Structures are given as C-alpha cells and as structure tokens.
Amino acid sequence: MSATDKAKNKIEDAAGKAKEGLGRATGDRSTEDEGRRDQARADFKDAGEKVKDAFKH
Secondary structure (H helix, E strand, C coil), rough: CCHHHHHHHHHHHHHHHHHHHHHHCCCCCCHHHHHHHHHHCCCCCHHHHHHHHHHCC
C-alpha cells in the first residue's frame, strides 16, 4: 500500500467520524449515516490495498 493511499484512507475515515459525530450532536440522521458510509468506504479501500500488497509479496 502506498503511503499516499494509506493517508487518504485515514483522512476519509477521520472525516467520516467527524461527520457522524456532527450528525449525532445535531440530531441529523442523514449526516450521521453519511459519516458511517464514509468510514465504511475508507475501511473497504484499506482492505483492498492490503489484498493488493499481499499479492505483491
């Protein structure tokens, strides 16, 4: 996994957590759900990069 991809995934995960927290604090379910989706997307991308790395070695 390249360091750039790893950093992008961490940033997307952090943004998702922030969005989820904001949605929870304001009572906005759609923002909260969107934050969870962003986190899941970042986790999925991270897993894909790990699979690619496993086949490189």
